[in-house]
Amino acid sequence: GAGVSQTPSNKVTEKGKYVELRCDPISGHTALYWYRQSLGQGPEFLIYFQGTGAADDSGLPNDRFFAVRPEGSVSTLKIQRTERGDSAVYLCASSLELAGESYEQYFGPGTRLTVT
Amino acid sequence: GNSVTQMEGPVTLSEEAFLTINCTYTATGYPSLFWYVQYPGEGLQLLLKATKADDKGSNKGFEATYRKETTSFHLEKGSVQVSDSAVYFCALITGTSYDKVIFGPGTSLSVIP
Numbered sequence: 001g002a003g004v005s006q007t008p009s010n011k012v013t014e015k016g017k018y019v020e021l022r023c024d025p026i027s028g029h030t031a032l033y034w035y036r037q038s039l040g041q042g043p044e045f046l047i048y049f050q051g052t053g054a055a056d057d058s059g060l061p062n063d064r065f066f067a068v069r070p071e072g073s074v075s076t077l078k079i080q081r082t083e084r085g086d087s088a089v090y091l092c093a094s095s096l097e098l099a100g101e102s103y104e105q106y107f108g109p110g111t112r113l114t115v116t
Numbered sequence: 117g118n119s120v121t122q123m124e125g126p127v128t129l130s131e132e133a134f135l136t137i138n139c140t141y142t143a144t145g146y147p148s149l150f151w152y153v154q155y156p157g158e159g160l161q162l163l164l165k166a167t168k169a170d171d172k173g174s175n176k177g178f179e180a181t182y183r184k185e186t187t188s189f190h191l192e193k194g195s196v197q198v199s200d201s202a203v204y205f206c207a208l209i210t211g212t213s214y215d216k217v218i219f220g221p222g223t224s225l226s227v228i229p
């Protein structure tokens with residue numbers, strides 16, 4: 001079946017611009033996660049959604065980063081006033097969540113963001 | 117805080133060689149431990165996991181044993197193949213919640229024929 005998809009696969013933007021990154025989770029997965037992976041490092045947690053609400057946004061680095069999931073399916077990560085330090089691969093993952101317990105996270109291929 | 121440390125790469129091995137990638141962790145409570153793999157051009161995939169002390173996770177010939185006394189979860193494979201070339205990430209979650217997976221920095225493995 002279809003896995004987690006992310007668009008675009010690559011995004012180049014100029015410093016100071018606004019970008020949106022999209023994630024389509026696996027159908028039926030109620031939990032959705034965003035991570036950021038800088039070059040040579042492991043992914044770092046950004047935010048976790050249960051349904052439409054952000055259950056844990058403690059990993060967002062500052063208020064330039066924001067994410068939404070208005071209908072409990074597709075999610076958009078939004079970055080305002082981009083900085084060169086925001087350049088990274090942004091990963092999305094989704095998982096089943098039953099009776100308050102989450103299960104294995106399935107990762108998308110990521111969006112490579114380059115801020116020039 | 118919670119963290120994961122892995123041996124630095126890149127690791128280059130000949131086909132059929134024995135593989136060990138060391139992983140140690142720091143965590144409060146009793147974490148669940150994972151190895152993820154990232155093949156070139158693909159997304160992260162869960163390779164194996166162990167949820168309590170002395171558990172052994174295994175998959176595709178890879179094994180790792182949860183060692184609470186040494187806070188380690190080393191990845192091993194007896195005979196690597198070229199198709200095992202990838203980046204391997206050790207990771208943990210604390211408690212029973214699967215949110216906020218904490219990853220190590222990754223170890224790149226290249227297997228040459």
